[in-house]
Amino acid sequence: MFVSKRKITKRKVAVAVLLAAGVVVGVGLVAYLMEDKDAARVLRLDGRGRLVAWSPDGKTLAVVTINEPVFYGRTRSAIQLWDAEKGHMRVRLPGLAFRQVVFSPDGRTIAAPVTEDPQRDRPIFEDVLKLWDAKTLGLKQTLGLGGLHHLACVAFSPDGKLVAAGDPSNKSVELWNPETGSLERALDTGEAQPWSVAFSPDGKSLVVGGQIGSPPQTVDVSGQVQLWDVQTWTLKNV
Numbered sequence: 001m002f003v004s005k006r007k008i009t010k011r012k013v014a015v016a017v018l019l020a021a022g023v024v025v026g027v028g029l030v031a032y033l034m035e036d037k038d039a040a041r042v043l044r045l046d047g048r049g050r051l052v053a054w055s056p057d058g059k060t061l062a063v064v065t066i067n068e069p070v071f072y073g074r075t076r077s078a079i080q081l082w083d084a085e086k087g088h089m090r091v092r093l094p095g096l097a098f099r100q101v102v103f104s105p106d107g108r109t110i111a112a113p114v115t116e117d118p119q120r121d122r123p124i125f126e127d128v129l130k131l132w133d134a135k136t137l138g139l140k141q142t143l144g145l146g147g148l149h150h151l152a153c154v155a156f157s158p159d160g161k162l163v164a165a166g167d168p169s170n171k172s173v174e175l176w177n178p179e180t181g182s183l184e185r186a187l188d189t190g191e192a193q194p195w196s197v198a199f200s201p202d203g204k205s206l207v208v209g210g211q212i213g214s215p216p217q218t219v220d221v222s223g224q225v226q227l228w229d230v231q232t233w234t235l236k237n238v
Contacts, residue, residue, distance in 0.1 A: 050077070051100055055134065056107040059084055064098045064112075079112060081137065093137045099127075099152055103134060105160045109178065110134045113151035113165060127151040129165045131178055141181045144174065153196045157230075158203040166194030166208065173197055173208055185233060192224040204230055 051064040061082040079093045079101055097115040104111070109131050116126045127149040131141040143165070144151065150169035156162070156178070163178045173187040173194050192210025199206055208226040227236040 051098075053101050053103055053110075054084075055103050056105060060090075060103075060107075060134070062101045062103065062110060064101050079110070079132075079137070081110075081134070091135075091137050093132065100154055102154055102156060104156050104163075104178070105158055108134050109140060109160075110137075111154050111156065111163055111178070113154055127167075129154060129163070129174075129176065131163070141178060143176045143181055143183075153194065155197045155199055155206075157199045158201060162199075164197045164199070164206060166197045168193035168195055168211070173206070187228060187233065189226060192226065199230075205236065206230055 050066050053062045054060075055062070061084045063080045063082060064077055065080060066077045077095055077098045079095070079098055081090045081092075082088065083090055095114050099113040099115075101110055101112045103109070111129060111131050113127055114130050116128055127144065129143040129151055130139065131143070132139055143163075148169070149167050151165045152168050153166040155164050157164070160178065162184065163176050165174050165176070166172075167174060171189050171191070171193055173189060174183060175185045175187070176182065177184055187206075187208075189208060189210055191212045192208070193212070194208045194210050196209035197206065206228040208228065210224045210226060212222045212224055228234070229236050
């Protein structure tokens, strides 16, 4: 069957858009286009592909996979780091539930909100923010211990000096120093539950995507986007 160049181009764009949005193509597969080849490469995973992120140099692909379900709707998952050029997995990090994965701007660190297994002194599920070495997946920092969190999203500032994590349950965004592990600031997002965070390319603004209302407790669910000034940490007028 003849396929026009226009249709091929559209398919390439569609795959690129899916990856940019953090959507994995297929069940147990990740598909992406090589820059120097006119074909897609498929990585076969040992679980269901959920989230993806490119390293800044484009040489490593981080993939969050989901395996068997566990207690209270949680699922066992893993972070896999793939060599994008050779198409093989370099290292794998198992865990209870990874909600997102991002690279630091210099590509040396990856961060992910993760649900910790209950311990004897903490008999509940607890979310923390963990930072690992991007080559070895050796643990560098565990942020957010000692408090009840439900961390849903994470983002590095462009200079790598801050890492932001959204906590929908507490309606706040926490800002951490990734080197020292200290909590620099917590932003009160009011009625909005922060489900996404992102810094502007110049690092002067932090945007927070929030949800107001939680079904089935309420049917009145709406969205809100907040734009924060990083210098003063006040809301901007938009």
